[in-house]
Amino acid sequence: MKSAIFNGIRALHVHTALRPPPERLAIYFHELEEHQWPAFAAAIKQLTGSGYRPTDPDTFVASTDGTGHLFVSFDDNYASWHRAMPLLAELGLTATFYVNTLPLAPGFSGETHRGFFDRIAHMGERKALSTSMLREIRARGHTIGCHTHSHLVLATLPRNRWDGEIARSKAMLEDILGEEIAHFSYPYGMRRFFSPALADYCRGLGFRTIATGIPGLQAGGPPARYALHRTRWNLSAPLARNLTDIRIDGRLFERLTGRSAIG
Ligand SMILES: [Zn+2]
Structure with a gap:
């Protein structure tokens, strides 16, 4: 473990002190x-x-230009985002929140509530945003994106249910916020949970960017707008571990294994 921390710190030093940060960085929580x-x-x-x-x-x-852009995003739907607004303001951070809309639907409570948080495998507080909380987050200058209606595995979802999961979710957010919702992230994030046909469908709905959960270094030319790779930042792991993780290009690993290279 000590050597891993050492390597992380050394990697950060090389990355930041010996040359300007060469990469854009996309992380999600x-x-x-x-x-x-x-x-x-x-x-x-x-x-x-x-x-x-x-x-x-x-x-x-x-x-x-490739230098210094930091794209911070959050997936699913948690009331804790709203409580953290003063913290983000203090940090000077504007972020993107990819929201599931099932918890914003009328009558959402009880059984459906439990089903939703079980599906996203969430172990913490089981409390979702209200529409007024969502509006307040947007009013503070953050971007709101779509993360489907109920967080199902899209790859196994019949085509006739795509509208109900994605088009409806986009429309609900647009109705609540009174503006176009132009950004989308796939539930579960790995390639085996979506498909090229589904990506085409999402582009057809007018999303300007589509984010995955596949860690990939954002180096070289502009990032792929419809396959925006993001690295998960693990708040339970040491900072040094995360600083190592953001240097990992997990695209080939994901292609070979179907899983994230970030543990
Ligand atoms: Zn999710």
Whole structure:
């Protein structure tokens, strides 16, 4: 473990001190509960202190200079996002929240509530956003994206249910916020949970970017707008471990194994 931390710190040193950060960085989180705030603040301060600057998905995929863009996003639907708004403001961070809309539907409670949080395998607080919380997050300048209606495995979902999971979710968010929803992230994030046909369908709905959960270094030319790779940041793991993880290009590993190279 000690050598892993050492290697992480050394990698960071090479990455930040000996040359300017050469890459755009896309990371994502899930819930953001109070006990996670110190680790989250440390992560964002470390990254912004290294020269990364938070940006929105449109700017991120349009960037051609390749230096310093930091795309921070959150998946699913957690009331803890709303409570963390003052923390994000303090950190000078604007982020993108990919929202499941089932918890925003009228009558959502009880059994469906439990089913939703079981499906996203969430172990923490089982409390979702209200529509007013969502509006407030948007009003603070964050971007709201779509993460489907109920977080099903899209790859096994019959075509005639795609509208109900994706088009409906996009429309619900647009109705709540009164603006176009132009960004989407796949539930579960790995390639085996979606398909090329599904990607075409999402593009056809007008999404300008589509994010995966496949870790991939954002180096070289502009990031692929319809396969925006993101690295999961683990708030339970040491900072050094995460700083190593963001250097991992997991695309080939994912192609070979169907899984994320980030543990
Ligand atoms: Zn998700």
